[in-house]
Amino acid sequence: MDRYHRQVLFPAVGTSGQQRIRHATVAIVGVGALGSVSAELLCRAGIGRLILIDRDFVDETNLQRQALFDEHDVGTAKALAAQQHLQKINREVQVVSYVEDLHFTTIESLLKGADVILDGTDNLETRFLMNDYSLKYHRPWVYGGAIQDRGFVMAFLGKGKPCFRCVVKERADVGTCDTIGVLNTITHLIASLQVQHCIRILLGRPMHGLTHVNLTDNTFDVLHVREDKNCSTCTGDYPYLEGREGQQVVRFCRIGQFQLFASPPLNLHHLKQRLQKSGPVDDLGFCLVFQGMKIFHDRVLIPAEDEKRARALYAQYIGP
C-alpha cells in the first residue's frame, strides 16, 4: 500500500493534492526547534524537495526539543545531521543542506527554487530579510515563533497581502529561548501549525490570520491582519534584502557563542596552515574547527563569554 495512503484518503488532500506536495520544494531556514520538526513532518508527508539552511551545530541543550537529533549528533552541523536523519525516514524526498548563514548576499542563491519558505529562525533580523525576499520575489513564507509556552504563527503570502512588517514594525530586544526558556510542547505545536499552513499553500487553499497560542491558559487566538497602508515593505522598500539594515558585524547566537562576519572572505587553506602553528585544526571541508571556533569562509562562530572577548579572539587568530 502507498505510504501516503492515510493522508491521500483525507479528501482535502486526495491524489491530486499529494501530487502537488510531491512536486513542491520547501526551504526551511533554521533547523532548530521549529525547523527540525517542520522538516520531519514535511518529509513524512512526501514533499518533493527540502532545502535545509542552518549556520549552527547541535549542542546538548538542543536535544530537549529538537526532535530530529539525538546524542550522537552533538557537535555536528544541524543541517547535515537533519539531512542524514530525514533520508532514513523517507528516501523519496530530495534533501539538500547548507551549513550557512542566510543574509542578503546568500538569500537569493539559497532559496532559489523554493515554492514556500518556512521560518525556523531565532531572530527578527532574518525574518525581516525573508519578508523582503517574499515580497520582492512573490514567494510565500510561514512565520513561526515560540518562547516559554507561547507562540505565533502566520503565513505571509506575498504582494497584495499583509506582510510581516504590517505586524512587527522593527527589531526589538525581546527574550530568547536561551535567556527565558522554552517548552518542547510549544515548539512542536507551532512547527505543526507552520507545516499545516505550508501544505495548505501548496494545495492552493492558504489559511489567513495571525495565530497566537498561549499554553499558560490554554488559548488559541486567531487575529485578523490587514495590510498596513503605511508599511514601507509593502510599498517596495527592501532594506534587509538590499543590505541597508541588519548587517551586524557581530551577532549573538546563544549564551556563550557569537558569530562574526568575515569581510573580505577568508582563505581557509591559508588560514589552516597559519593556525596549525598554534594548535590542532580539524578540517571538516566546509569549515575549520580550531580551539572551539568554527571558521567558515564568510563567518566565524566563536565561543566566548561576551562580545568583547569574541572580538579579541577573532583578532588574535583570524585577523584584524
Place this chain on the structure above:
Amino acid sequence: MKIKVFVERTNQQRDMTIGTKTTMKVLLEQMKINPVEVVLARNGEVVTEDAAIEDGDTISIFSVISGG
C-alpha cells in the same frame, strides 16, 4: 471610556478607564510598555500604535516572539 486590556506578558486582563481620543500609543505610554516589543490587537484585529481606541474595546497586548 471603559475598555478591557489584556497583557499577555503578565497574563492578566483588567478593566481600565481612559480619556476620549486615546490612541494605542498613548495607552502604551501610560502602561510604560515599549511599542516595538509588542503586537497590538483591538477586538481581535491587529492594529498599529496610531489606532484610536473606542469605548467598550477589548485591547490585547502580545509580546513579540523571536524564539524558534
